[in-house]
Amino acid sequence: MVATPTKAKYDIKDINLAAQGRQRIEWAAREMPVVRQLQERFAKEKPLEGIRLTACCHVTTETANLAIALKAAGADALLIASNPLSTQDDVAACLVADYDIPVYAIKGEDNATYHRHVQTALDHRPNIIIDDGSDVVATLIKERQHQMEDIIGTTEETTTGIVRLVAMLKDGVLTFPAMNVNDADTKHFFDNRYGTGQSTLDGIIRATNVLLAGKVAVVAGYGWCGKGVAMRARGLGANVIVTEIDPVRAIEAAMDGFRVMPMAEAAKQGDVFVTVTGNKHVIRPEHFEVMKDGAMVCNSGHFDIEIDLKSLGAKATEVKEVRNFTQKYTLPNGKAIVVLGEGRLINLAAAEGHPSAVMDMSFANQALACEYLVKNKGKLEPGIYNIPKELDQEIASLKLKAMGIEIDTLTPEQNEYINSWTVGT
Missing domain, CATH: 3.40.50.720 (NAD(P)-binding Rossmann-like Domain)
Known part of the structure; x- marks a missing residue:
């Protein structure tokens, strides 16, 4: 359901582009059945109720569907661009006008504007950070130490960002858990390739x-x-x-x-x-x-x-x-x-980024990673965690179902054989 817009703060190119953005977001949603199923569950269960969430992502139609799902989960979400040229201005307008999601992103923004938006993202005092390249996390650690206690965890979806997180962990400055979305099988096998x-x-x-x-x-x-x-x-x-x-x-x-x-x-x-x-x-x-x-x-x-x-x-x-x-x-x-x-x-x-069908799995990983961090608040030591295998499998199963594809299951005899050391050739 479309939320009633309020006077949310934002920094976008043109709010009047919202109608065009809405059409494109809805078109992308047709190819994102896994995120849609998660959104339906989230709307009922509200697993992110009361959570302040900052997302630094490419502001595309696919990201919009993720943001809408996160809001349905109860998150107080704010979105900034992770790259000055990746924003789709009509999408940003729709998220602000139709979904009351604050967006700070303009296609072609200069570096000064980008860095100002990173500061705005941290002014939101997030509990969860969705990062794409680890700029928000790096800025938090370097400039906002007093906000570290607010953080439940972060998720990261790029190789570059994971490399930076590994360096942070090695230097002892990563003091909260980080979910390695990038290396989930249903992410890098499909999104990256x-x-x-x-x-x-x-x-x-x-x-x-x-x-x-x-x-x-x-x-x-x-x-x-x-x-x-x-x-x-x-x-x-x-x-x-x-x-x-x-x-x-x-x-x-x-x-x-x-x-x-x-x-x-x-x-x-x-x-x-x-x-x-x-x-x-x-x-x-x-x-x-x-x-x-x-x-x-x-x-x-x-x-x-x-x-x-x-x-x-x-x-x-x-x-x-x-x-x-x-x-x-x-x-x-x-x-x-x-x-x-x-x-x-x-x-x-120069184009529109990855096709929606592949981002469906990547952003399902992001959504489930956020839910996982909240469910395990206080239980995870600082470090970098892979997406649990069962979540990866769940995403793959939902995607197969949406594609109308069925696969085999092990017979009891096969299951016993593959889990036993006593039976040989």
Whole structure:
């Protein structure tokens, strides 16, 4: 049921975009049956009643359905953007106007506005933080120590954010439990691989209208996101090169049929470059120098530091926007490097992010992780916790049911065999 709007504070582009946003949120909901089922249960049980919740996420139609489910669960929820270019302004307007959910997010907001919104998120004095990259948690620890006692826990859904949480734990500054949503099977197997794979190529094509068939596509990183991008690029006819620092992943890429080489060599051959590593300066000045004239570079990792754009900009004699989300950097040697989406997440900067069907499982994990933290308040030591196996299985079962797919179950004899050591061959 749509809530009656109140004079909730917000910072969005245009409240008059709400009707358009409502249509798109409802369209996404058609492909999110698991979140819908959780919302129906939450509305009856109110597991988050009285909980102040801050979510730092990409403000998309899929996130909107998560936010609506969390409010149905009783949460006092506030939403900010986790990336300056990922906000869908009509979605933000609808959440404010129709659901009375405070939103602080504007597509294209500058860094100062983004950091101000992070402070606003913490002014909410959250008990639960849903983070995407751990910026809110990091700011809390560095600047808001007096609020630490309010925190029940946090959830994190990106590899970059988990890396930061691990570093916090190692340094002894993470004093509350964190749920590792990113590594849930129903998240990274599907969201990272199929979601990132499809949406990244979607963003590249929308920004450039380039034909990928016959092009040399270089994918930096062969984690689950890199696997998805490489797989989808090959499916569109690209000749794919993978660069890696991990020998095991490099072998896997080679056995999956991709060429594997250092970026220094790949830079000479690539037509399109996609970084999905979670690290910084994966593409650097020495790589720009040997790239083909007109080579296109973009990023599908969380932060905009994977491509060293500061160095590229300092070296360029001209920077010109040639299409939406497409900038041409002309170098002193006359060659041009084309940067897509300002080096930010190309799938959200130039497209609409992951398809709703895959985010259904990811956001079901987020919702259940919040419920788990509240149910176990005071029982979990500071640390990083995986989503319990039974919750992962529940999400998968709900998704299969919604897809009309049935699977086998073990017979009593099979169950005894697989749990016994006394029966051999």
